[in-house]
Amino acid sequence: MRSERLVRDSVKEIKEYVPGKSIEEIALKYSLDPEKIIKLGSNENPLGPSPLAVEAIRVKAGKVHLYPPSDALELRSALSDFTGYPQNNIVVSGNGMDGILDTMMRLFMSPGAETVIPIPTFSYYEIATLANGGKPVFVKRDKDFEINHREILAAVNSKTRMIFLCSPNNPSGNLIGEEMVRKILDNTGAIVFIDEAYVDFAENSLSGLVKEHENLIVGRTFSKALGLAGMRLGYAIVPDWLSRDYMKVMTPFSVDVLSIAAGIAALGDAKYIKKSIETIKKGREQLADGLEPLCRVYPSQANFMMIDVAPRTAAGVCEKLLRMGIIVRDCTSFRGADDSLIRITAGTREQNKKVIAAMEMIL
Numbered sequence: 001m002r003s004e005r006l007v008r009d010s011v012k013e014i015k016e017y018v019p020g021k022s023i024e025e026i027a028l029k030y031s032l033d034p035e036k037i038i039k040l041g042s043n044e045n046p047l048g049p050s051p052l053a054v055e056a057i058r059v060k061a062g063k064v065h066l067y068p069p070s071d072a073l074e075l076r077s078a079l080s081d082f083t084g085y086p087q088n089n090i091v092v093s094g095n096g097m098d099g100i101l102d103t104m105m106r107l108f109m110s111p112g113a114e115t116v117i118p119i120p121t122f123s124y125y126e127i128a129t130l131a132n133g134g135k136p137v138f139v140k141r142d143k144d145f146e147i148n149h150r151e152i153l154a155a156v157n158s159k160t161r162m163i164f165l166c167s168p169n170n171p172s173g174n175l176i177g178e179e180m181v182r183k184i185l186d187n188t189g190a191i192v193f194i195d196e197a198y199v200d201f202a203e204n205s206l207s208g209l210v211k212e213h214e215n216l217i218v219g220r221t222f223s224k225a226l227g228l229a230g231m232r233l234g235y236a237i238v239p240d241w242l243s244r245d246y247m248k249v250m251t252p253f254s255v256d257v258l259s260i261a262a263g264i265a266a267l268g269d270a271k272y273i274k275k276s277i278e279t280i281k282k283g284r285e286q287l288a289d290g291l292e293p294l295c296r297v298y299p300s301q302a303n304f305m306m307i308d309v310a311p312r313t314a315a316g317v318c319e320k321l322l323r324m325g326i327i328v329r330d331c332t333s334f335r336g337a338d339d340s341l342i343r344i345t346a347g348t349r350e351q352n353k354k355v356i357a358a359m360e361m362i363l
């Protein structure tokens with residue numbers, strides 16, 4: 001126990017990351033057939049992986065005794081084609097966008113440094129800030145979960161290193177307007193990190209602004225539209241000056257052999273990507289049509305919908321859904337969220353139908 005004292009004080013302040021529930025956990029807890037459980041709590045791709053990615057993994061499996069190229073150049077080159085940005089503006093991580101966030105923290109944070117986080121939002125920005133000795137400063141979004149540049153800028157001071165903007169935001173699903181982002185970028189020297197994990201399902205991206213602003217980073221992931229959440233691949237579009245420093249502090253060989261192969265194959269599977277996006281857009285409409293008569297449904301540009309089940313609590317409704325074998329996300333664990341908000345990933349037509357039918361019974 002004496003060694004435990006050596007753990008940094010800031011770690012003691014960290015609230016553990018609350019992941020979506022797993023099929024195995026729920027099958028065991030409620031004695032359900034795992035095959036029948038519908039998992040719509042973690043914003044994964046309901047189509048399964050791209051068949052081209054699966055084949056690429058199979059082919060590369062015989063090569064896993066070799067280290068991957070440390071700069072993942074082939075993957076970055078495929079990302080350059082995919083995004084339209086030069087390779088030098090692309091960095092990658094073998095631990096999803098979470099890994100990108102971690103590496104950025106290693107680059108910019110020091111004890112006492114601050115980050116600004118509009119809440120409710122994705123919780124890892126807070127965890128990563130504290131884990132790196134920093135102090136998260138929270139700014140509450142308005143009742144429609146919009147941000148306001150004046151409030152964000154008022155929270156910035158000489159200790160601020162990073163501002164986190166999630167667009168579309170998790171869990172509310174709304175985009176941030178370009179004008180709002182410009183007003184923030186133009187009035188701060190801090191790094192603005194825009195998390196675009198769900199941007200493939202949205203009407204527009206803010207990534208074009210990286211060309212104009214040397215303090216902007218746009219984070220992306222292979223976990224959603226590209227269907228590779230289990231491979232843990234992330235990337236970011238960064239200004240020219242940043243990629244060399246990023247490479248210095250990232251863990252060497254960060255992206256493994258199988259992830260590189262799967263990532264390149266998934267980026268090249270235009271048919272799969274198109275089908276993923278179409279499935280989600282149709283699923284969002286289906287969920288909205290089915291749930292709007294029952295509760296408040298927030299408009300979403302992501303692969304999930306946020307609903308408000310007040311006067312019921314999210315915990316109560318989620319528990320009932322779990323007993324019926326449907327996993328969704330109770331948003332109570334998101335800092336700054338009310339206790340009646342639930343996030344539901346858009347699934348296949350059949351899955352969405354079951355969710356709507358279950359909600360009709362519960363609500």
Ligand SMILES: Cc1ncc(COP(=O)(O)O)c(C=O)c1O
Pocket residue numbers: 042043095096097098099122166169170195197220221222223229232233234
């Ligand atoms: C907004 C947001 N950013 C980042 C991530 C992390 O993505 P990854 O799977 O690439 O680590 C998630 C995961 O769900 C997310 O919702």
